[in-house]
Amino acid sequence: MNSSPVKIGLLGLGTVGAGTVNVLARNQDEIQRRAGRAIQCAKACVQDVSKPRGCDLSAVQLTTNVHDILDDPEIGVVVELIGGEATAREWVLRAIRNKKHVVTANKALIAKHGQEIFSEANKAGVMVAFEAAVAGGIPIIKTLREGLAGNRVSRVTGIINGTCNFILTEMREKGRDFTDVLQEAQQLGYAEADPTFDIEGVDAAHKLTILAAIAFGMPLLFDSVYTEGVSTVTAEDVANAESLGYRIKHLGIASQTEKGVELRVHPALVPKQRLLASVEGVMNAVEIQADAVGEALFYGPGAGADPTASAVVADIVDVVRQLTADPENRVPHLAFQPDNLNHPAIVPMEEIETAYYVYCLVSDQPGVLADITAIFAAHKISISAIEQHHAAGVQSQVPLMLLTKTTKESNLQGALKEMADLESVKGKVKRIRVELEH
Amino acid sequence: MNSSPVKIGLLGLGTVGAGTVNVLARNQDEIQRRAGRAIQCAKACVQDVSKPRGCDLSAVQLTTNVHDILDDPEIGVVVELIGGEATAREWVLRAIRNKKHVVTANKALIAKHGQEIFSEANKAGVMVAFEAAVAGGIPIIKTLREGLAGNRVSRVTGIINGTCNFILTEMREKGRDFTDVLQEAQQLGYAEADPTFDIEGVDAAHKLTILAAIAFGMPLLFDSVYTEGVSTVTAEDVANAESLGYRIKHLGIASQTEKGVELRVHPALVPKQRLLASVEGVMNAVEIQADAVGEALFYGPGAGADPTASAVVADIVDVVRQLTADPENRVPHLAFQPDNLNHPAIVPMEEIETAYYVYCLVSDQPGVLADITAIFAAHKISISAIEQHHAAGVQSQVPLMLLTKTTKESNLQGALKEMADLESVKGKVKRIRVELEH
Numbered sequence: 051m052n053s054s055p056v057k058i059g060l061l062g063l064g065t066v067g068a069g070t071v072n073v074l075a076r077n078q079d080e081i082q083r084r085a086g087r088a089i090q091c092a093k094a095c096v097q098d099v100s101k102p103r104g105c106d107l108s109a110v111q112l113t114t115n116v117h118d119i120l121d122d123p124e125i126g127v128v129v130e131l132i133g134g135e136a137t138a139r140e141w142v143l144r145a146i147r148n149k150k151h152v153v154t155a156n157k158a159l160i161a162k163h164g165q166e167i168f169s170e171a172n173k174a175g176v177m178v179a180f181e182a183a184v185a186g187g188i189p190i191i192k193t194l195r196e197g198l199a200g201n202r203v204s205r206v207t208g209i210i211n212g213t214c215n216f217i218l219t220e221m222r223e224k225g226r227d228f229t230d231v232l233q234e235a236q237q238l239g240y241a242e243a244d245p246t247f248d249i250e251g252v253d254a255a256h257k258l259t260i261l262a263a264i265a266f267g268m269p270l271l272f273d274s275v276y277t278e279g280v281s282t283v284t285a286e287d288v289a290n291a292e293s294l295g296y297r298i299k300h301l302g303i304a305s306q307t308e309k310g311v312e313l314r315v316h317p318a319l320v321p322k323q324r325l326l327a328s329v330e331g332v333m334n335a336v337e338i339q340a341d342a343v344g345e346a347l348f349y350g351p352g353a354g355a356d357p358t359a360s361a362v363v364a365d366i367v368d369v370v371r372q373l374t375a376d377p378e379n380r381v382p383h384l385a386f387q388p389d390n391l392n393h394p395a396i397v398p399m400e401e402i403e404t405a406y407y408v409y410c411l412v413s414d415q416p417g418v419l420a421d422i423t424a425i426f427a428a429h430k431i432s433i434s435a436i437e438q439h440h441a442a443g444v445q446s447q448v449p450l451m452l453l454t455k456t457t458k459e460s461n462l463q464g465a466l467k468e469m470a471d472l473e474s475v476k477g478k479v480k481r482i483r484v485e486l487e488h
Numbered sequence: 489m490n491s492s493p494v495k496i497g498l499l500g501l502g503t504v505g506a507g508t509v510n511v512l513a514r515n516q517d518e519i520q521r522r523a524g525r526a527i528q529c530a531k532a533c534v535q536d537v538s539k540p541r542g543c544d545l546s547a548v549q550l551t552t553n554v555h556d557i558l559d560d561p562e563i564g565v566v567v568e569l570i571g572g573e574a575t576a577r578e579w580v581l582r583a584i585r586n587k588k589h590v591v592t593a594n595k596a597l598i599a600k601h602g603q604e605i606f607s608e609a610n611k612a613g614v615m616v617a618f619e620a621a622v623a624g625g626i627p628i629i630k631t632l633r634e635g636l637a638g639n640r641v642s643r644v645t646g647i648i649n650g651t652c653n654f655i656l657t658e659m660r661e662k663g664r665d666f667t668d669v670l671q672e673a674q675q676l677g678y679a680e681a682d683p684t685f686d687i688e689g690v691d692a693a694h695k696l697t698i699l700a701a702i703a704f705g706m707p708l709l710f711d712s713v714y715t716e717g718v719s720t721v722t723a724e725d726v727a728n729a730e731s732l733g734y735r736i737k738h739l740g741i742a743s744q745t746e747k748g749v750e751l752r753v754h755p756a757l758v759p760k761q762r763l764l765a766s767v768e769g770v771m772n773a774v775e776i777q778a779d780a781v782g783e784a785l786f787y788g789p790g791a792g793a794d795p796t797a798s799a800v801v802a803d804i805v806d807v808v809r810q811l812t813a814d815p816e817n818r819v820p821h822l823a824f825q826p827d828n829l830n831h832p833a834i835v836p837m838e839e840i841e842t843a844y845y846v847y848c849l850v851s852d853q854p855g856v857l858a859d860i861t862a863i864f865a866a867h868k869i870s871i872s873a874i875e876q877h878h879a880a881g882v883q884s885q886v887p888l889m890l891l892t893k894t895t896k897e898s899n900l901q902g903a904l905k906e907m908a909d910l911e912s913v914k915g916k917v918k919r920i921r922v923e924l925e926h
Contacts, residue, residue: 073780077640083705084637151816168821175816181635187781189635195823197619197627199522200801202515207924266832267521267824274834287847287920290889294845294873301923310833312840318923319845325766325787326924337924342511342798343625343788349763350784360780363638372815378589378613380810380818383606385633386705394704395748396712402750407732407757409725435732451728482725485739485756486645486764486775 059119069355155182179365187357497557507793593620625795
């Protein structure tokens, strides 16, 4: 097994580039334990070497000349993060002809020039990976290409543009107008200075083109995608949809029908009870309908430095595993190399910390709440809600329930034990933990 | 490239086995286009060859002697679907020593004997795949091992037992008691005749053991999982949780904390607004918290013949791709072999069929609704809701909105055009499509 580090060259060092440098550095140890080999970000091509980048560049050689990367025999993997079409296509093709593996986050490049690039890569015997091109941190390309490989896919429905989803969510939650929210999205960095590609649906159409090809085994047909954006949706439409039991989402839809394949991107009313309707803000989600799995949904952040870097680095690890491992052990069974497992301490249950729901029957008499709250206070447990239901008529026992704030399980056990000993508490005191509160 | 079919031998032909035979047969063409090679289910080992199996066995040789499969040099991949521990372990180890790749859906086997099996597989140079062991049709093993390989995972929270989730969902939706719902689940085939493993949390603990190892790079520590089932949850607890803004879910939790790793399976109150709280019935979902991706969630059916077969077949395709393709082209860029893409008809937008929300301003005068509904009827469009808001005071224009049933886009366009020509309709008539209604 080759144990020298794999050297990466980045083309572009914007938001996602800096995120990739950061993730590779921060998780160096875990990534090496997974990939079986160190991954080193050796060079980055930028337009301005003096611009601050928000990442530690002490081990990264900056250059303004792309050939310092594309023609360097030491660079094994080129990561294209400049976006756009013409230059990206030229550089990627040159990297491929120089026998370098390519990882890209560029949806326009793949949607419009994918087939040419893949064909060149097959000829050159190198890999081209593009997980980050669709739905940011959600590994939807891998899921469709590999995880659902036994299925006949009938429909892909995705919220695949975070800017549109953020705008529609804000319009609904705060009753605000489109223009107003768009300005905020631009200030927050969720929308580009020129937001046309996002809000007119072009970005979503690039991504849908890729999803449809992979789901249905068809070519990349960007020009066949019907595209409508969100700029015509008004606050009144959003409120009307809500009153009818729907939420407006900007969807990309690829659907197999008897007439052929539908490829379309447009706003749509989605019934509130569907999971997709609950996908809010800049989050993305893709729902798959397929004959064997039935319905599945994959949810996560669709953009941003770290989530997109998550997908870029996963692709780099895929390439490195393929270069490094014996074919039969490409991916280690337990994700990490077997001689590199940690043996962590397992936390005893008494030590875990969570919130609790507590329930018991108590005598319907004065002083019960005072006794119980005193016990919880003595065990340093804060109570966030307590309810005692007084019975109509004469009834000696009534239910009491309370919610605690986060505390140690041993503290709770101590309190419950004392509670059970109170004369006013009848029968068993029960507790159920509360999770995912924050 | 080797183009002869890969021959599969099934150990066990129960629900999942029959599902696997069905999926391999039904999607033969798509699977071969993805894997680059035909996959043939050649043999199956069963206890009773005359029992009906719910799948076409005309091409499958049945045997009661496992050595007809384990010792057959023609069989390349053994699929273990008998469940249980001792016999499954023995047969899997023998298959491995005979240089056969192994696919298994057996969570108990992997959780308790995984390390021994993986170590033998590494020695023999064969693959062992177990996607179907956790969360049925959701490719969560692949997602954690590969799709999120750049991340440091901090927490895995899963609804990973469909029986428990079905029971808790029924209790909430219908106010029913645990025992009552359990009986129904058994009749529906969602719960085993002996439901102990499911309802006491042992099955979830097996799955959590596997998820934790893969997420955190630690050994399989089944004995360290704290386990509580759902049998103590009452209808009253479920109602109380609801009134406090929560839903009770049976969770598997693996969490990295400062004190070490927490491994626990128990019922928990989950705030209603979390996606996990909306996972109902026999569905599963796994939420991942990790440093780069942030939060992601993967949702799908956790059990059943076809969904589990989806995972089994994905593993078989993974093995076959590794055996068949050039290393650099293990997974085709667009999922299917490049010379095997379909060129489907693309449906023109006028031909798509969906429901529509329609909005416009109309004069506040008698006869407007009659005119509009007549136009929709003439274009054969059914209206499912129509609302005209009458203004307080004197106002000449009021909003009108309607929802149609599913119709052809060209029909709608025709109706909207006529509507726009009505004297009583003011300004533009707007429509937004309605999706995912069923």
